[in-house]
Amino acid sequence: MTTSTAMPSLNSLQTLQTSFSVDVATAHGRALNVPLLAPFTIANSKLDSARNVAIRVELVNGCVGWGEAPVLPFVTAEDQPTALAAAADACQFLVQNPPMLLGSVLAEMSRFLPGHGFASVRAGVEMALIDAVAKSIGVPLWRLFGGALDTITTNITIPIVSPSEAAELAAKYYKQGFSTLKLKVGKNLESDIEVLKAIRVAHPTCAFILDANEGYTANEAVEVLEKLHLMGVTPVLFEQPVHRDDWEGLRHVTHVAKEKYGVSVAADESCRSLQDAQKIIQGNLANVINIKLAKLGVLGALDIIELSRNAGIGLMIGGMVETRLGMGFAGHLAAGLGCFSFIDLDTAILLADDPVVGGYEVSGANYKFTEASGQGVFLRWDGGS
Structure with missing residues (x-):
């Protein structure tokens, strides 16, 4: 593995939560269905395709962030229909919110999509927001x-x-x-x-x-x-x-x-x-x-x-x-x-x-x-x- 000198703390996720203002222009979720090469069987389920939810968030500065809410029977609480509905509500919430600090937006998402019951959709929204912010400052996520x-x-x-x-x-x-x-x-x-x-x-x-x-x-x-x-x-x-x-x-x-x-x-x-x-x-x-x-x-x-x-x-x-x-x-x-x-x-x-x-x-x-x-x-x- 290649080591790398970390970026200054100015560009850390923790710092950006208290310094970067997020203003969402558009946000959408949609089904993300992709077939598997072969059926995937585990002890408690069998899948022939990924049936997830993709989330796209665009900030007013034009930067677009992407996230994925994966759903897996017996592991995630959400199935695809409930994940799509929750993602739609969360995206509408983001667009209607006034500009606020990244940390505040993420905290609002934790309240809007609480606990394990909405963890997958919450993860997808968090991914999209963090991706958009990283693109805004020109820094790779790693x-x-x-x-x-x-x-x-x-x-x-x-x-x-x-x-x-x-x-x-x-x-x-x-x-x-x-x-x-x-x-x-x-x-x-x-x-x-x-x-x-x-x-x-x-x-x-x-x-x-x-x-x-x-x-x-x-x-x-x-x-x-x-x-x-x-x-x-x-x-x-x-x-x-x-x-x-x-x-x-x-x-x-x-x-x-x-x-x-x-x-x-x-x-x-x-x-x-x-x-x-x-x-x-x-x-x-x-x-x-x-x-x-x-x-x-x-x-x-x-x-x-x-x-x-x-x-x-x-x-x-x-x-x-x-x-x-x-x-x-x-x-x-x-x-x-x-x-x-x-x-x-x-x-x-x-x-x-x-x-x-x-x-x-x-x-x-x-x-x-x-x-x-x-x-x-x-x-x-x-x-x-």
Whole structure:
């Protein structure tokens, strides 16, 4: 990864919240539907397309910001119709508001779209506003977030498929330069083990992340680790092994995984608020917290990142099934902060179409962020920017 000297604090997001006045000229939301290359099956759902909401905000100075509100069954509270309705209301609210400081606008959005129930739409609106402000001052988002890095490396995900399909995908991703594979598990323990064996043959040098998406009981999660141990396989991370509300199960798996097998456990679905993060940290319920903007909003995510860093807990960044709008914003944040041990920002690679123009440069598993202001992207939106 390339390091970079951070921009002066004059251009930090925190400073701009108290110094930059936002005056919104127009704001719109619309459906963003993109098919997947292949069906994407996880323990609790199956998708054949991303059905998200794109948000476009234009300031009176002519700068346009873009955001994405991804919706994923069983994870986000919103579905696409409710997200579209909430985005329309939020956009109308932005246009009707008088000019106000960025921090005040973002605070108004937190009140207008509160909690986890509107987190995805709130994240999309926050992305668009922050992107527009960054473009207004001519600063790339990764610098706005701190400028720690200009390059990140992502893993890539293999959904729940047959062993032969998994092996084929692993071989393909090996050739493309991916050294870490994230494997969706949790639907059938025996099938999961067979898939892991097949992948191990196809890509023997890869590092593994297991993601059960709440699919196992605590005992099943420990059994998986024991069987992998007997195979000589140690995952680098075990993500959300049990149901989001099974706090004791999460604590048990975390303790056994670390003490017996040397495996860290990440909380994903179990961490949907600052209060959840505090509970996880105070109770030693997980070793890592997975940050997803659609679960928390941008500002909510930044609060949990700060809390986690201060507590010494590991950080992962991921997403739902998103285009390069959502993935790119999260990538800028990850690069700018430079504090994530695990980066899972791959879903744009799994889509059959790319509706986004510009943005980060992709080379296998590596994303390079440029000096273009904001995200440096626009969506193909009626043929214009």
